[in-house]
Amino acid sequence: MRNKVLNHKNAKLQQLRNSLDKGEATNKIRQKKTYLKVVQEDLDREEEKVKKQKKVVKEKEKELEEAKKVLFEKKKQVEKLEIHQKEWQLELQKLNKKIEAIQLDEIGASRFISRRRKEKK
Numbered sequence: 001m002r003n004k005v006l007n008h009k010n011a012k013l014q015q016l017r018n019s020l021d022k023g024e025a026t027n028k029i030r031q032k033k034t035y036l037k038v039v040q041e042d043l044d045r046e047e048e049k050v051k052k053q054k055k056v057v058k059e060k061e062k063e064l065e066e067a068k069k070v071l072f073e074k075k076k077q078v079e080k081l082e083i084h085q086k087e088w089q090l091e092l093q094k095l096n097k098k099i100e101a102i103q104l105d106e107i108g109a110s111r112f113i114s115r116r117r118k119e120k121k
Contacts, residue, residue, distance in 0.1 A: 005046050009039045 013036060019029055 005039065005043045009036065009043055 015032065019032060
């Protein structure tokens with residue numbers, strides 16, 4: 001929109017120059033100058049909008065960078081948790097094997113004791 005207003009202003013400015021070169025009537029030249037002031041005000045408003053939009057864009061870019069940093073940290077935490085989960089699972093498997101070995105030893109010992117008792121009878 002700003003470029004459209006700027007192009008319009010430049011076109012009207014060129015028309016004013018052409019009018020001055022042709023020696024047009026003073027009242028027409030005044031009208032064109034007045035209209036150019038109106039167009040300049042429009043251009044100023046549009047440029048102000050652009051400044052505001054640029055400011056918003058910069059703020060959003062900062063927010064995006066912060067969000068990316070947070071995301072990166074969260075990903076690192078997830079990776080750590082996944083690594084620890086694997087370690088915990090391996091530790092749990094080792095513990096289960098130890099428990100199973102102890103239980104098998106107890107079963108074996110019970111069988112041995114029961115056989116000895118049968119042999120003694």
